[in-house]
Every structure is written in C-alpha cells, then in structure tokens.
Amino acid sequence: MQKIYDTLKTLNIKYEEHDHPAVFTCVDAAKFYDKFPGARVKNLFLRNRKGDRHYLLIVSDNKTVDLKQLAQQFGEKQLSFASAERLMKYLHVTPGSVSALGLVYDTDLAVKILCDDSVQQHEQINLHPNINTKTITLTIADLLRYFGHTGHAVQFLPI
Template sequence: METPEGLLARLAALGIEQRTVKHPPVFTVAESQALRPDLPGGHVKNLFLRPERAPGPFLLAVIEEDRAVKVNALVRSLGAPRSVFADADSLRTQLGVEPGSVTPFGMVNAAPGAVRAVFDRHLMEGFEWINVHPLTNTMTTAIRPADLLRLLRDLGHVPELVDLSKPV
C-alpha cells in the first residue's frame, strides 16, 4: 500500500503541482471547514460504496462537499447495483485508507477495475484547485482537477465525470 509520502513523491515525479498542509485529524466535512482559510478551492466529500448483493466493482463518488446526495438515487443514476457504505476492512483492502480518510488518491492502491471512480462534474470543472486527503486525514492536498484525473488514468483507472446538477 502506498504511503502519503510515497503518493506525494509520485505526484512530484509526474510533474504534478500540489500544495499539502498538515493539520489535526478531521473526520467530517464540518470539522474540515475550520481549515478553510488555509485551503482555497473546491472541497469534497467522498462516498465509498459496495454493491449490496451483486458482485461488481466498489464505487467511489467524489462530490462537492455541500452537494445533497441520496445514495440509492446516485447509484441508480449511474446504472450501478443497489449499494451500501463499504466497511472499514473494504476501505483498507481496496483504497489503503482508514475510515475518515477516504480520498480519490486511494485509487493509487486499487487494482484497475476494482473500484469505479465517479466525480461531480461541477466540482471538477468549477474549481482551479480541489482539496483532498493524501491517504490520511491529517493532511490535505490541493491539486488541479485535470492533474488528479491524469494521475488516475496513468494508474489504469477510468475516472468518470457525472452531472449532479439535479439532486440525486
């Protein structure tokens, strides 16, 4: 499993500009809002889901933090099977992170095809920078959305942009 330091080194090796700040652990969007003066740009919430019954890939939804989302409506809109929040063991196995540290950077640890990564189009097209955890909730990394998508493609993933302008 990749470490935060290894991830940041990987970004540097790819020539991807980023800014990372350390802070006390944050577990919720509300806790992270206190960090805002030091973290301009878009802020995310991440939903990591697993199919309830059917086999299939896990689902990582990266959404603008204040976007209202109903899980069942989201998975239906994506044509995915009924899903539930993944447990801590699945987080560790698939993304290499602990609860409270879910991040699209966790895709560095996921096998291609094991996790379907979907991104709120407004988030990815509406901000010059977005802020995500670099595999730990004690740091936040600002990265350009296009660079994050390029990283995922370089890792063999196929990130999807989805329109969540209508409530789901």
Template sequence: MHPALPHGILLKVLTMDIYDLLTSQNITFQRVDHPPVYTCEEANRVTPDLPGARTKNLFVKDRKGKQHFLIVVADHKATDLNQLGEVLNIGKLQLASSERLQKYLGLEPGAVTLLGIVNDPERHVTVVIDEDVWQQDAIQCHPLVNTSTLVIGKAGVEQFLQSTGHTLHITKIPERELAAS
C-alpha cells in the same frame, strides 16, 4: 501507466510515497498539514481558505458487493445513493464497510480520498466525480491520511487517474432532499 504502478501487483502506497509519486509525475500540489479531521466540518475549521473544490468522498458498493465506487462530491452535498444507483444503472448503492475500504483502497475511515485509488491496481473501484466539483479549477483531497489537505489542479487529477489506469467518470450526482426543520 507509471512504472511504480504495474498492473496486477497489489500496491499499498504509504503517505510519504504519495508525495514522491505526485512529484515524479510532475503533478503540482499545495499541502496544508493540520490535526486529524473526521468530518468535512472539522476540515473546514482547521484548514485555511484554500483554492479548489472542498470535497467529501464516499466509498460505496452495489447490493451484492460486486461493484465498488469512489464518489467525489462537494463537501456540503447530501448524496442520494438510491438515485445515484439509478444514474449509474447499478441498482441500490450502500456505503461499504471499513474492511472493504481497507481491502480495496488501503484506507482507514476518515481518510477516504481520491488519491486512495492508487492502491487499486486491479481497478476494482470506479471513480465518479460530481460535475459541480469538476467545474472547479482544482480539487482538495487528503494524501491518504486525514492530517493534511492537498490542492491539486484538474489536469493533475486527470494525469494521476490516468497513471493508475482508472477512467474518470463525471456525472451529476443526485442530491438528497433534507427534511425541513
């Protein structure tokens, strides 16, 4: 575990600190700054054609709020939370509130990111990445705010998660069928 991330101490990493943290771990990244974005469509409009998987991140919980998950999927995928709950043997999943997002990941809505896991030293949140995303060489994500996009290679993502003490779970995330128009 990285010395900046001791187990048992609640740590809320600031945006500028995330760059220092990645650099201190020799995790290379490409950074593109842009206006604030709140949807994948907005992000796709304001960012250039970057390498790696364009992602969206869902912060969800089980029905009783005892288990929390950060789900990383391709930005175009409509996730079926009911089927995902079955895949994870959890039962029903639902989006978690903004209060829970702040409590567990120190993030605001619109800035949900894989890197937010750094703010979960107690490992209350399970990271689940869709196997389609994991097949890419790199992943695009926000650096704790929605005004930049980073591209981080898979090895860097693995190293980052290892430094936070989180296990990487890769699975086929079920896709919701969209109604025909």
C-alpha cells in the same frame, strides 16, 4: 501513503500540502478548508448490493447524496457505504481518511470513479493523502493525469 507521494513526484505534479488537526467530517474540515484554494470535496467509498462493484464518489462537500437515486442511475439495486475492510483492501485507508489519491493502490481497477460535475468548475481541488491530518491542494488537470496514470477513468455526473 508513501506511494501517493511517490506517484505525485513521478508525474511531476506540483501540490501544496497543509497540516491540520484530524478531521472526520465535512463540518470539521470546513474550519480549515476555508483557508485553502479550490474545490472542497468529500470522497464516499460505495459498493453495490452484491459487493462485487465498488465506486469512489467525489462530490462537493456541501451536497447531499441520495444513494438510492445514484444506484438507479447506474443500474444498481442498491448502493451502500463499503466496510472498513474493503476500504483498506482497495484504497489502503481507514474510515475518515478516504481519498481519491488512494486509487494508486487499486491496481486491479476494481473501483470506478464517479465525480460530481460541479467539481470541474474549479481549477484546484483539496484531497487527503490517505491521512486526515493533511490536505493536498492540486489542480483538477493534475488529478485527472494522476487517475490516468493509475488506469482509472472518471465519469462526471450531476449530483
């Protein structure tokens, strides 16, 4: 988790940090997120059928994701949620705390970022810093700069 904060500092990214009780679902988070400005999102860590391609999907928290349709969109036979072991390997995080900020640990660029294009309608976004008792609010522009620093490109798509 410290690497996330160090990277934000290195990039001079200003953010607001919010402490709250642990949240494991979007329903739990909604109790607190209503007080925070910006996009409320969920981060889904997915893998293809063979397990040789990984995706981090950033999507508005009020949307339902059809994994079958998403798989077809990317020419995959199937997409499913990645295991806790894969989450730890690629993002250094446990289930319930998945965050796009964890991509700083994916130095091999094994994870492709997919983002719901409606997220771009907001100036700010709320993300966990790899722990579900904190939320960081930062600008979308700064998040894209963060991704650029990690070497990850973002593909925006309609969900």
